[in-house]
Amino acid sequence: MSNYVVYADDIKGKHVTFREEGVQFDRLIADIPSFTNRWPGTDSAGDMIDGVNSVIDLIKNCVSKTATISVTGDAQTKFDAWLNSEDSGWEVIPNSEFAMFMPYYRNITTNKHFWGRRDEWTYVRTIRKVGSDISIPWSNYLGVDKVDGQGNMFPFPNSRDDITISNYRLPVHKGANESTETQQWLADNEINYVETDIPAQGGMVVTSVDSPGQIFSKGYVIAPSDFALYVHIPFRMYDNGPLNAKTIGHFNKPGNFGLNALLSGNQASVSFYNFLVQTHSMRGDLILDPFCGHGASGVASILNGRKFVGVEYNADRARSAQLALEEIDEVI
Numbered sequence: 001m002s003n004y005v006v007y008a009d010d011i012k013g014k015h016v017t018f019r020e021e022g023v024q025f026d027r028l029i030a031d032i033p034s035f036t037n038r039w040p041g042t043d044s045a046g047d048m049i050d051g052v053n054s055v056i057d058l059i060k061n062c063v064s065k066t067a068t069i070s071v072t073g074d075a076q077t078k079f080d081a082w083l084n085s086e087d088s089g090w091e092v093i094p095n096s097e098f099a100m101f102m103p104y105y106r107n108i109t110t111n112k113h114f115w116g117r118r119d120e121w122t123y124v125r126t127i128r129k130v131g132s133d134i135s136i137p138w139s140n141y142l143g144v145d146k147v148d149g150q151g152n153m154f155p156f157p158n159s160r161d162d163i164t165i166s167n168y169r170l171p172v173h174k175g176a177n178e179s180t181e182t183q184q185w186l187a188d189n190e191i192n193y194v195e196t197d198i199p200a201q202g203g204m205v206v207t208s209v210d211s212p213g214q215i216f217s218k219g220y221v222i223a224p225s226d227f228a229l230y231v232h233i234p235f236r237m238y239d240n241g242p243l244n245a246k247t248i249g250h251f252n253k254p255g256n257f258g259l260n261a262l263l264s265g266n267q268a269s270v271s272f273y274n275f276l277v278q279t280h281s282m283r284g285d286l287i288l289d290p291f292c293g294h295g296a297s298g299v300a301s302i303l304n305g306r307k308f309v310g311v312e313y314n315a316d317r318a319r320s321a322q323l324a325l326e327e328i329d330e331v332i
Contacts, residue, residue, distance in 0.1 A: 295321025
């Protein structure tokens with residue numbers, strides 16, 4: 001097998017091929033579809049459960065080190081029932097859980113924060129075989145100093161007590177901009193704000209704040225079980241480690257259609273997977289992403305010296321992902 005390949009296939013079937021051919025992966029990284037009609041191939045609740053069963057079969061038969069899983073709702077119930085059964089043979093790695101939030105607002109004076117919830121990768125766990133001593137080396141993440149459009153250092157809150165988490169998850173669940181939750185937080189923190197009616201976002205949206213308020217553009221905060229380890233993942237790709245000026249430049253190069261697609265809509269995913277690959281795998285590992293989309297996880301894997309296999313139900317996305325891997329491979 002080459003260092004990378006993307007299969008235009010349904011993992012709810014491809015997993016059988018991997019098992020029967022004896023294919024072995026070091027790591028599995030899966031954001032398991034947990035909402036009907038969210039992604040191609042998730043037309044029903046049964047499709048989602050079939051996806052969970054496929055991932056479980058892969059973990060049991062084709063994964064040697066770890067599986068990093070994001071799943072929610074009925075799909076999570078199904079996965080947890082297997083994981084907690086006496087015969088699963090797998091366990092959650094201590095201090096491996098993390099949540100991902102979008103930072104929205106801050107009181108500069110008090111360093112109080114308001115963070116929005118995400119529906120993707122909100123709750124993540126990594127599992128290992130029972131008896132293994134594999135852990136998550138959080139310190140492997142090289143980090144990004146400068147974030148946001150102005151290049152500001154992201155001001156981390158002092159503790160969990162300084163964070164208010166939104167009750168709403170974006171972008172699937174309506175309500176975040178239809179409620180007055182954000183406005184109430186700003187008022188409680190004595191921050192004046194300006195609202196704009198944006199129907200596509202659900203109504204009145206806070207578009208600016210006055211001092212001592214600060215408003216953040218898109219980005220993610222990863223909050224592991226040990227909150228002291230949390231880090232900021234910027235929405236855009238910044239020059240650090242393997243995501244250096246040379247490699248980032250190729251995402252915008254004319255003719256690099258796969259990388260162009262990631263730059264236009266998924267560069268936040270590249271930044272996130274850059275973090276995830278560095279902290280949840282080792283150099284030389286073979287990583288499987290059974291729902292790889294446009295290939296952000298694969299690009300991050302190749303950039304960080306890993307090997308990669310992706311499976312994507314949508315043929316157009318699979319082709320885009322394969323192109324992205326070929327294009328980034330030429331750079332390095």
